[in-house]
Amino acid sequence: MASTAELEKIVSQVRRDIVRMVHAVNSGHPGGSLGCAEYFVSLYFGVMKHNPSKFSMDGIGEDVFFLSNGHISPVFYSVLARSGYFPVKELATFRKLDSRLQGHPTTHEGLPGVRVASGSLGQGLSVAIGAALAKKLNNDDSIVYTLHGDGELQEGQIWEAAMYAAAKKVDNIISTVDMNGQQIDGSTDQVLPMGSLRAKFEAFGWDVLDLEKGNSISSVVAMLKTAKEHTGKGKPVMILMKTEMGHGVDFMMGSHKWHGVAPNDEQLAQALTQNHLEDEADY
Amino acid sequence: MKKYTYTEKKDTRSGFGAGLSELGKSNPNVVALCADLTGSLKMDAFAKDHPERFFQVGIAEANMIGIAAGLTIGGKIPFTGTFANFSTGRVYDQIRQSVAYSGKNVKICASHAGLTLGEDGATHQILEDLGLMKMLPGMTVINPCDYNQTKAATIAIASHEGPVYLRFGRPTVPNFTPADQKFEIGKAVMLNEGTDVTIFATGHLVWKAIEAGEQLAAEGISAEIINIHTIKPLDNAAVLASAKKTRCIVTAEEHQMNGGLGDSIAQLLARELPTPLEMVAVNDSFGESGTPDQLMVKYGLDAKNIVAAVKKVIKRK
Structure with a gap:
């Protein structure tokens, strides 16, 4: 596995990709994408057992990942490209006509690394449970990972899936909720307070882990390794990961206002300066 | 028949x-x-x-x-x-x-x-x-x-x-279709060759179409009856060939008129071969409680209504 310093460098490159992608088309969701950069880099460059050069939809013998909150596609695409699923230069096509990098991720254009469409919220956990059940039927002991937004948990299907996964002991799944506390109309507490998510998931029968520092690469890697040790024990595993929306770009940090707004030229320059790399490899 | x-x-x-x-x-x-x-x-x-x-x-x-x-x-x-x-x-x-x-x-x-x-x-x-x-x-x-x-x-x-x-x-x-009949997705099944009208039916209305065909035969009307078990992809070739032959169409289904089989066939014919068409289907209404037979009669999804639709459409040729 790469060193922490190496992973941090990748995180900076991913942040550069995110702001450049959304700037280029003046649309997309930078805030949540930036906040989850450490999670994605930890997963794809650290913890996950996967084969980027030979993508197969079935993912037999591989760990597989599902992005349920598909609007943070910029971070997903950047990490997929940087880990070798498709050419990095293709990031320049994000949200443009005839691109495989649709506004929200899809299998429809055949982009390697994506296994289901997401964007309409709340569906990814159910799909991941299905993939986890297929792994059990195939005697495949690899892991299924999912990521969700905290606002996304307001969708009812999430709780249908949460109930099922615990009741049927789907214990080869590690879900993570990005607890950035923000959604489109404001903070989650303003829009629809959800109370204790730990208490809720525990009541549903999940093994719940708290990750306080979701924007610290070493903390995220350590937590994902811990979570893996919690699999196979009869309970699905949930990581409640605190992050900061817009992390790494000071004027975007901690505000719902950058949920779905792209930076202008000047803001892009600032964001790139704040994520400076001596040997940047921008697409 | x-x-x-x-x-x-x-x-x-x-x-x-x-x-x-x-x-x-x-x-x-x-x-x-x-x-x-x-x-x-x-x-x-x-x-x-x-x-x-x-x-x-x-x-x-x-x-x-x-x-x-x-x-x-x-x-x-x-x-x-x-x-x-x-x-x-x-x-x-x-x-x-x-x-x-x-x-x-x-x-x-x-x-x-x-x-x-x-x-x-x-x-x-x-x-x-x-x-x-x-x-x-x-x-x-x-x-x-x-x-x-x-x-x-x-x-x-x-x-x-x-x-x-x-x-x-x-x-x-x-249960009248042969137990050994191969099911081909997208392939219409010809049930009766006729010359005066074509009845395209699906699901439970297929048997009603056969009953209607018998009544029509007794009155000297030759109905072609085709079972469209696959609504999509529609067997365009079968629909067009029959429409060309009989030059008028009745569709029958246990579904809303909007969005059903009749709608698919009407679309195809409007584009390729405009042909008089009547639809036996539910006309923009919800159902209600009742026995299946009572409901099919009340909402007009029976042989009697297929026969009436046939007589109406033949006049439009």
């Missing part, structure tokens, strides 16, 4: 159950999911014989569709089972995004479709499901007419790569 006979009436849902059971034995990749209606869907035998491949999801249809989509990742062929209303309207966005747009090989199997669900009333009698499903790009939509055909269709869709909506029902209806 060719003579059709049957030895017994059977429910199409039991044809599904029997087909699924056979698939359980012949194809280890076939898995089944049900949302608390195992008995109603006749999935009991599969559940009993293959407990490791049967997933009881409880009353949570959205989750069921998602899990089915996920099971395809890893090579499984999932068959979901619940009532037609809960298989479509309730979970439209889940089917749209996680199944159809994602191109997943999920078989959505729906019982108790239409008015013939009967006494439960309009909350459960979906008459819009064919329309909802046929609008989804890449979705195959099948509505077989009797037990044998439903069984054959169930087996056939397992070998078809891609999402399928298979619609069947609750009441017992004449």
